[in-house]
Amino acid sequence: MGARLALVAAIVLSVGAGFLYVAGWLSPQRLTPARLIDTFERINGPHPGFRRNHAKGVSISGYFEANGAGVRLSKASVFRAGRVPVVGRFALAGGMPYAADSAATVRSMALRFSLPNGEEWRTGMNNIPVFVVRTPEAFNEQLKAMAPDPASKKPNPESVKAFLATHPETARAIGLIKAQAASSGFEDSTFNSLNAFLLSDAAGRVTPVRWSMVPEQRPVPVALPVAGSGPAPVANFLFDALIARLERGPLRWQLVLVLGQPGDPTSDATLPWPENRERVEVGTLTIDHIEGEATGAARTINFDPLVLPNGIAGSDDPLLSARSAAYSQSFTRRSSEPVARSAVTTHAGEKVSEP
């Protein structure tokens, strides 16, 4: 009786332990979505109500007009000739919602295409040619290594050096980012998907793809304000310029699909694809409205890069899965917090009270 009772206890305890192991209770060192977002909160301080990364931003809207050229590559309805509404967000990388604009900060464009039959395509793109790390673990390490020292307000050169020494792919990626042509603001920036995705056509043929939003606005290679030289720039100079530009008329980008070939890396966002890859222009994005986050539709959207229509799928890039998981964590946390006033406001956004 006692032995059999012990057997029952042993079975129940091992089943329970198996569940706890899967739930991460037995491995406090494992990097989880919660711990990754904790790193952001530790480095940037608490900013309730805001996204934990790309915290400073503005809501935009407009439409995407497909020319039909993408249909041969993907059955996704977004590529069929015609117009679909788009809501999106321009933002600056980093978890500080009130940080002053800086030319050196990565700019992002996030979009949600509303497609027929309830389908959606959400994508978050950056104005850099490659991403700086290959895995979420490296991203977490990089955040910690490059966090500003509380005293000097600058990253500790020793920890930066140590990180780059163990992550040569990051050093290479930073070189590529610094080598790209400068742009003056959001309106003349090219925004890249960075991660690879898989297109599938009606016959089931799969094509690896990365995409870019290429501005119709000509790049203006102006000398941007640099910290420490001349008068201090206005805190929101990048957003102010964007708002002023949109008051004069809509802005347009061409959506370009860059087609991968066998052997092109899909699981490493730090590696560029060869320059000569086929590029297919599949349509035009028109942004004709900008609004502060208090009233803009983008604030309540999680731009999860894995919200995809039938015909586009995620690749084996580990960052895609990690982005989806971390964005969900960030969304869940900020959803439970009071909404604070965003740094960037527009005329429309200031007139209407917050919900």
Next chain:
Amino acid sequence: MNGGSQFAWSSRVLHWLMAVALLSMLLIGMGMVTSLGQYQLLVAIHRPLGMLILVLAVIRLVNRQLKRPPPFLATMSARERVLATASERLMYALMLLLPLVGWAMLSAARLPVRLGPLVLPPIAPHSQALYTVLRRSHTVLAYLLFFTFMAHLSAVLFHSLVLRDGLLRRMLPWTARARGLSGKEPDASDRAP
């Protein structure tokens, strides 16, 4: 006679299908929220599997009304019978509620639930406050299901291995003849509710 008669064939098949689905789901759900690398894969299984569980739960509920379970074993005390009935009702409620709360939670966040080319319609208004409540409820209900399952497992193992009353035999997916060991006669007069 040991263990008495078995559950109806349809009840046994549904029980084990649901057992596999729910246990997978608990493992997937717990792994999903704590994983960066496997999140993409696990979410892709979690959502369709949740809808399958919802469908199975409705079928099981209908089957439960049509097929009466065999009587309780005489080895179960009056208090244990009350507990068994309550935990059965709780598990039926949870297998219906968990997928519905999950679906409603994604609806409140306006995250589309796609099953192949089909997108499920939202069943809750767009609201971050509602999302917060439903997201927390989903976790609390999932842990409640986990602990109810652990209690269920403990009770069945205790009966089958310690009391050796053939309780598990009644739910085996194949037709298993009762083997007389030391079990007591089922109390045929006391039927399950």
